[in-house]
Amino acid sequence: MSRLHVVSGKGGTGKTTVAAALALALATEGRRTLLVEVEGRQGIAQVFETEALPYEERKIAVAPGPRPGGAAHSAPADGGGRRAGGEVYALAIDAERALLDYLQMFYKLGGAGRALKKLGAIDFATTIAPGLRDVLLTGKACEAVRRKDKRGRFVYDAVVMDAPPTGRITRFLNVNDEVAGLAKIGPIHNQAQAVMRVLKSPETAVHLVTLLEEMPVQETVDGIAELRAAGLPVGGVVINMTRPEVLDTGEVDIAANGARRGIAEALAEAGLRGGRRGAAGVRWADGLIDPLLEEAREHAQRVDLERAEHAELTGLDLPTYELELLPEGVDLAGLYRLARDLRKQGPI
Structure with missing residues (x-):
């Protein structure tokens, strides 16, 4: 079962909302998930209607636990300190702060690293070397996937990444190629290799969010082909904002x-x-x-077009999930509703 869920999609398809709903869905039955943002948009904070996320892992939601018979309810904490309904934590990864962590981890720079930040060297490094930036962002998420507590249990049962759009996702995840021109050996090279071992393993699944419209579907089809060509594991396709057929x-x-x-x-x-x-x-x-x-x-x-696009998506031979359009918009109640719908459609 995948532990790192990367969610991508064409802009405007609702990938951040789907990533948030997926994190909630995976957190049921006492599980703990981490929802990671890498683009600096604070989209997660907006979806959960909370203040801007700092560069630290913070609990932002409690997932509903299952009642006998399948209905949801909030349950008391279990013996390990986790609520039976599960918890969702969130982290907005900042490339500069991640680089400071990296410098401290491998070079023990401490105050020298902070001095470099004040001089603008950290921002300079992440700007001129986009491959390094991708290593830092993906590396932080992969570290959360591997992290264990003192009892040897994974700290997070699943990590969900609200990733860049479909047009950039393959290059973003294929950090090994990005770093090849930066470093052939050394800590940066080793870090990139460690990240790729996670990203190209069965632990990872890349899910693409789309609408039943021509351009998003075509971008999804192209994105899947690129991911497969790069050897990156494709998970499922989430068809978002589906509308009912009012006529038979x-x-x-x-x-x-x-x-x-x-x-x-x-x-x-x-x-x-x-x-x-x-x-x-x-x-x-x-x-x-x-x-x-x-x-x-x-x-x-519209129905004729959507049927054609739906047939193209189902022809990809991938798990397909459908989330309905919420006419009133996606508030917290709507987000929990989408999470429940994802759970009903089986494991993702």
Whole structure:
């Protein structure tokens, strides 16, 4: 079972929301998860409606525990100090702070490292060497995956990374190639190798978030091909913001063909018969037909497009998960709802 879940997706597909819901879903039944942000957008704080995250691991949510029969509830702490419902911690990784940790870990610079930061050397290093920045960001997440407590248990049962968009995800994760031009040997090289051992192992799964729209689906298909070519483990595809089909297949066909008679009969059955005329001399029931037909045609076109895109995604032979569009937006209650939906669809 994967312990590092990397969540990517085209911008605007809701990957941060999906990453947060996944962290909650994985934290049920007393588990502890870490939700990691690497882009400096404070998106996690916004989703959980909390203050900006510092560069430290902080508990931000408690996942619901299962009732007998499957319903969720909050349960008391177990003997190991964890709530039966599980906990979600979050960390916003800062490349400069991560480099200071790295310098302290390998070179014991201490105050000298802080002096370098004041001089701007840390920012300079992470800016001119983007490969180094990726090593630091991915390395911090991989360290959390491997970390154990004094009893030899993993501190986190799962780590979820809100990663860069699909167009950059393969290069971001393939840090071994990025660092090849920076260092052939030494601590940086060794760190990159250690990171890649985690990223290319069964412990890791890269999930892609998409919408049932042409561009996000195409970017998802291309991203999966790039990940596979790089030897990075692809997890599943999360189809986000799905909308219900308000018409069945036969009704969609009728709508697409613009059947005025069918609409008129349906209005009549609903009691909307045209018996009087409005100011323009048009019977009021007749005046409803054209707008309804136009709306029905648009719905039919959308359904047809979404079915085609859905078929392309399912043809990738990967686990597929679907999350519905929440018309009222994603607040905390909605986030827990999405987490529950992910759990219902099986392990991810």
